[in-house]
Amino acid sequence: QVQLVESGGGLVQAGGSLRLSCAASGISVSVNTMGWYRQAPGKQRELVAKLFSGGSTDYVDSVKGRFTISRDNAKNTVYLQMNSLKPEDTADYYCNVYTSYGVDYWGRGTLVTVSS
Secondary structure, three states: OOEEEEEOOEEEEOOOOEEEEEEEEOOOOOOOEEEEEEEOOOOOOEEEEEEOOOOOEEEOHHHOOOEEEEEEOOOOEEEEEEOOOOHHHOEEEEEEEEOOOOOEEEOOOEEEEEEO
16 A cells, blocks of 8 residues: 655744655655645646656756755655745645556645745
8 A cells, every 4th residue: 555644844933944754664665756746725736846766856847946856765755945035835735656557646635834
């Protein structure tokens, strides 16, 4: 059974930093495409960052230079380091894995609130 458990969300002032964690079980973060998505109130869920099995990454333009996705294969965990946070980064953040057999799995999310 695949499980993704996010943690690390919270309330932070604009300009601050947070690091989100996604602990995976039942699946390896090293051989699958891992992603972080977010959904703000009244908006559609959007891709924030993606980490491919080969190590390459992709980011939405609005977070480039501020956010970094990474993984720890030994801990089977994916991280999202978020720096220079802005109020518009406020959202529920979700961990995602897209498997080689075409199935998506999602965590339950962690809330990030950035105050101005």
